[in-house]
Amino acid sequence: MKDYTKVNNYDIDDYNNDDNNSNNNNSNKNGAQLSSSNNQRVIIEKEVNDASLSIYTNKSRYIIMILASFQMLLVSGMVFGWPALEYELEKQNVFKYLCDDGEGLPCPKQGSRLNLVYTIGAFTSTGSAFLTGAIYDRYGPRKTNFLSFLLLVLGCILWYCSYLYEPNLYILSFALIGTGGPACQVSLLHISNLFPSTSSGITSLFSGMFVGSSIIFKVFSLIANRFSIQVSYIFLGYMILLVPLFIPTWILLRNKPFIPINDFKILNNIPISSSDVKKNNDNNSSDINNNNNSDTIQNNQINPESLNLFSNVREQSIFTQIFSKEFFLLCFYMSFNSLHLVYYMGVVNNMFEDKQIYVDIFNYMWSGGVFFIPLVGWMMVKTSLHVNCFLVNLFALVFGILSSIDINNVQLGTFVFASFTNVSLWSFYFIYLSDVFGNNNYGKLLGLSSVVVALVGLLEVCKLIIINNNNNNNNNNNNNNNNNNNNNNNNNNNNNNNNNNNNNNNNNNNNNNNNNNNNNNNNNNNNNNNNNNNNNNNNNNSSNNNK
Secondary structure, eight states: OOOOOSOOSOOOHHHHHHTTTOOHHHHHHHHHHHHHHOTTSOOOOSSOOSOOGGGGTSTHHHHHHHHHHHHIIIIITGGGGHHHHHHHHHHTTTTGGGSOTTOOSSOHHHHHHHHHHHHHHHHHHHHTHHHHHHHHHHHOHHHHHHHHHHHHHHHHHHHHHHHHTOTTHHHHHHHHHHHHHHHHHHHHGGGGGGOTTTHHHHHHHHHHHHHHGGGHHHHHHHHHHHHTOOHHHHHHHHHHHHHHHHHHHHHHOOSSOOOOHHHHHHHTTOOOOHHHHHHHHHHHTOOOEEETTEEEOOOSSSOHHHHHHHHHHHTSOHHHHHTSHHHHHHHHHHHHHHHHHHHHHHHHHHHTTTOHHHHHHHHHHHHGGGGGHHHHHHHHHHSOHHHHHHHHHHHHHHHHHHHTSOOHHHHHHHHHHHHHHHHHHHHHHHHHHHHHHOSTTHHHHHHHHHHHHHHHHHHHHHHHHHHHHHHHHHHHHHHHHHHHHHHHHHHHHHHHHHHHHHHHHHHHHHHHHHHHHHHHHHHHHHHHHHHHHHHHHHHHHHHHHHO
16 A cells, blocks of 8 residues: 555645745745645644654664564464363363263363453453544553553463362453553554655565464464473463563653654654655656646545545544544445454354364364465555455455355365455454544544444354254254154153053963863863773772672
C-alpha cells in the first residue's frame, strides 16, 4: 500500500518558490498559513511529537522494527494457540481433583474447567482492547508497552504459583496474559510509519506476527514432552526471555507515537518541498497533478473524491468518528469475515475427529500464516485501499466455497485460504484504521472495533451450542429407538420363552402321563403274574394234598 501525506489538496507553491531563499521565519509563517488555509486539511496531533526528522531515515528504525516483530511473534496472539497447551495440561493432570474416583481422564469436569481458563483469556484479549487503546492514546506507546510487559510477567509468575498452590489461579493468570498480548501489539503498530514507502508492508508483517504467535504454546508442548518438565517451569523461562526483548524497545520508543513523515513535517512547520513530493512519488509510483497552476499532494490509496470524505472523518471528534458510516462499515466488514474464520476454527476438530492428521495440518497452516507476509505485504503496497478490500473479499469467498465441499483433500486447500485470508484481513484492518481515521484516536477506535468484532464472534459459540443441542437430541432419539427395539425384543423373547415353557410343560405332562400309564400297565401285569403264580401254587398244593 502506498504512503500518502494525509493532507488534502492544499497549495504548496509558496514552498516551492521559497525553498532556497526563505528564512526560518518565512517558512514558519507560510506553514502556519497552510495549516489554517484549508478546512479539509487533516488535523493531526495537538502536541509536538518528540521525535526528530532523522528517525525516518537513520538505521535505528530497523532495530525498532525487528524488536517489535519479535515482541509480537512471542506475545501478541499467543492465547489463541490454546489447544496445544490444553492438551499438555490434560496430560499433566491439571484439575484432576475435579474428577470422581475411578473416572477416566480427561473427565468432563476437568475439560469444562480448562475451557473456562481459555474463555476468560480469550475474552480479556479482545475485551481489554478498548482500555489498552485508551491508555495508548493518553500515555503513549512507551508506557503502554511497559504495561504489557508487566501484565505478561505477572501472568507467568501467577501461572507458576497456580501449579504450586491453587489450580484455579490459572484462570487469572491466563486473563493477564490475554490482556498483555494485545497491549503489546497496540503499542507497536505505529512503528510502520517510520517506513514511508513500505508502511503498509510493515503493517502486514505485524499482522502476520500476531497470527504466528499462536504457535508459542505448541512450542511449550514440544519442550514439555521432549524434556519431561512441567509447563509451569517453561512459563518462568519464557518470562526471563521477555526481559532482554522489551528493555531495548523502551529505550528506542518515544513518548508519542511515530506519525507519517509528511504529517510530522506539517505539525512542525517543516516545508514540504517539490523534491519531497518527487521522492514520495518515485517511491510510491504516484502522480503530481497540476490543477490551476498549483501542485497537489495526492493519496494513492484513495482516489481524490474518497479522500475528501475520509478527511472529513479525520477532522471529527472521537464520538463523531465512532458513529460515522466509515466506522460502522469497518466493524460490519470485519465482523462478517472474521465470524466465518472463527466458526471454521471451532468446528474443524469435529469435522476430522477420526482423522487427527488433518487437525494437525490445519493448526500448522494457521500458525504458518507468517509465511504469507511477503505476498500480503506486496499486495498492500502495490494496490489501493479499495482494491485491497476487494481482494480480501475474494479470498474469503474462495475460502467459503472450499469449506462447504465435504471432501477431505479439498479441505487442505481450505486450510491455505483460511490462513491467507486471516493475515490479509487483519492487515487491511490496521491500515484502514490509520489511513481513514488518523492517529489522534487510533487506540480507542482499534479497541472498540475489536470488541465489536469479538461480540459478533460470540455468535459462533451460539451456533456451536445449537449444533450440540441438535446432536444431543438426535442421540436421545436414537437412544429411545434403541430402547423401544430392546423392549420389543424383550417382549418377543418373553413370549417365546413362555411358549417354550408351555410346550415343555405339555411335554412333561405327556411324559408323566405316559410314564404313569406304563407304570400302571406294569403294575397290572405284575399283579396278573402274581395272581397267576398264586393260582398255580394253589393248584400245586391242592394236588399234593390229594396225593
